[in-house]
Amino acid sequence: MKFIPTSTHIVEEIKKQAKKLQRKNGGKHTDLLEQAAKQKGYLHWHHVTQCAKHTEQLGISSLSAECFYVIQKVKRGENVIIMTGPETAKIPFILFGCNNDVWLFEPKENTAACLMLQGETLPLQFIEENHQQIKIEWDSSLAEITEFFLFILDSETNQEKGYAYPTDILEALANVLMRAKNIKL
Known part of the structure; x- marks a missing residue:
């Protein structure tokens, strides 16, 4: 799986995008998190959380x-x-x-x-x-x-x-x- 440095700010942006999609079109929040993650270049929502965890472990200057x-x-x-x-x-x-x-x-x-x-x-x-x-x-x-x-x-x-x-x-x-x-x- 491709590593993408992911800050907490990016995670929050994806969550906000999923909420916007939910308000606009409805749907399950988990499905919309998947969709928002893919729009940002991730494979799925779990990929976002894995990358965020790895980024936190490495630090911003990795x-x-x-x-x-x-x-x-x-x-x-x-x-x-x-x-x-x-x-x-x-x-x-x-x-x-x-x-x-x-x-x-x-x-x-x-x-x-x-x-x-x-x-x-x-x-x-x-x-x-x-x-x-x-x-x-x-x-x-x-x-x-x-x-x-x-x-x-x-x-x-x-x-x-x-x-x-x-x-x-x-x-x-x-x-x-x-x-x-x-x-x-």
């Missing part, structure tokens, strides 16, 4: 929450480059989003994972985290950044693939990655 935040910004058409701070993890991660794609990088190891490609969000099942540690099953590595392309090497196929992004965005990404590599732990 890597999963950061990933979800960047995905939402990119879906709104924004370009994003974020280096996580020590409140998320001891080592910095880089989140990069542009042109409906979102990537997660670990700069010291040059590893990469795609979070969203051409507007389609991919499940974050490769990230396991709790208050003590973050485990990531990386499936790719950063091969190269050129003037026009971000080249990613797929670990399974050992093939490189290029992704085109604006030059200024790629330059900014290269600078942030370099800065993150130089951070002393």
Whole structure:
């Protein structure tokens, strides 16, 4: 099941939406909670409660929450480059989003994972985290950044693939990655 960082505010919004639907159309409250949850991108109401519980356990500064935040910004058409701070993890991660794609990088190891490609969000099942540690099953590595392309090497196929992004965005990404590599732990 896909994890979606879920605040108590979001849970309350879904409950309010279910009540609105009940006032407007009638129906069983539990069925309307299911409907309202699906409208917000959840699988069902129980998915909402599970995600809210998991979010509470992880905290607002979890890597999963950061990933979800960047995905939402990119879906709104924004370009994003974020280096996580020590409140998320001891080592910095880089989140990069542009042109409906979102990537997660670990700069010291040059590893990469795609979070969203051409507007389609991919499940974050490769990230396991709790208050003590973050485990990531990386499936790719950063091969190269050129003037026009971000080249990613797929670990399974050992093939490189290029992704085109604006030059200024790629330059900014290269600078942030370099800065993150130089951070002393």
